[in-house]
Amino acid sequence: MSDLGGVAWPPAPIRTERLVLRGSEARDRAAFIELFASPEVGAYIGGPRPRDELERAVPGVPGRRPGLFVVDLGGTMIGMITFDPRGAEHPGHVRPEGGEASLGYLFLPQAWGRGYAAEACAAALGWFAAALPGEPVVLCTQTANERARRLAVKLGFTEVERFEEYGAEQWFGVRPAPSG
Numbered sequence: 742m743s744d745l746g747g748v749a750w751p752p753a754p755i756r757t758e759r760l761v762l763r764g765s766e767a768r769d770r771a772a773f774i775e776l777f778a779s780p781e782v783g784a785y786i787g788g789p790r791p792r793d794e795l796e797r798a799v800p801g802v803p804g805r806r807p808g809l810f811v812v813d814l815g816g817t818m819i820g821m822i823t824f825d826p827r828g829a830e831h832p833g834h835v836r837p838e839g840g841e842a843s844l845g846y847l848f849l850p851q852a853w854g855r856g857y858a859a860e861a862c863a864a865a866l867g868w869f870a871a872a873l874p875g876e877p878v879v880l881c882t883q884t885a886n887e888r889a890r891r892l893a894v895k896l897g898f899t900e901v902e903r904f905e906e907y908g909a910e911q912w913f914g915v916r917p918a919p920s921g
């Protein structure tokens with residue numbers, strides 16, 4: 742899978758009980774900066790980035806790329822979900838050539854602990870299974886990132902292996918394509 746297999750992006754917004762998943766817009770810029778500047782969000786993904794650097798670097802419409810869903814609660818961005826091809830240079834694969842769709846999720850800390858990430862990711866995975874039938878989804882997170890691992894297991898990922906990368910132990914899981 743490369744570039745989401747040519748799927749048109751963004752798809753029509755996806756509505757869940759409480760949330761909307763949609764492509765990014767200019768009004769999301771402040772929330773993107775919050776996400777990347779947050780020490781809590783960055784704790785297991787390389788650390789927060791300086792806010793002034795983000796203010797300079799983040800484009801007017803951030804995150805406008807295939808595979809990136811903004812998660813919207815009542816008109817405000819609370820997080821993002823990404824599907825990116827997993828580079829063959831990294832350890833952890835279900836195919837020797839790599840390029841599997843890899844799920845990522847980042848939510849603002851004030852939105853944690855309410856089941857929003859689980860609700861949004863389940864909808865995103867449902868969309869993915871319909872858009873790219875038969876494709877597995879992989880996920881890699883630091884083993885120490887307990888919230889992220891709990892969510893992965895809840896979403897149907899099972900551990901395949903652990904390895905060292907970026908100076909920490911990584912948990913690598915796979916969610917097979919739903920059958921039928």
Ligand SMILES: CC(C)(COP(=O)(O)OP(=O)(O)OC[C@H]1O[C@@H](n2cnc3c(N)ncnc32)[C@H](O)[C@@H]1OP(=O)(O)O)[C@@H](O)C(=O)NCCC(=O)NCCS
Nearest residue numbers: 782845846847848853854855856857858859882888889892
């Ligand atoms: C990983 C991350 C998205 C998980 O967020 P989260 O809010 O813990 O995940 P969930 O949506 O599954 O919510 C689970 C919690 O909501 C609670 N909850 C409350 N209301 C709920 C509801 N209506 N439905 C489901 N769960 C609900 C659950 O009991 C659970 O609580 P707990 O954490 O005390 O056990 C978040 O911690 C994050 O953005 N981390 C930083 C970025 C990161 O490291 N990403 C991983 C890299 S891939």
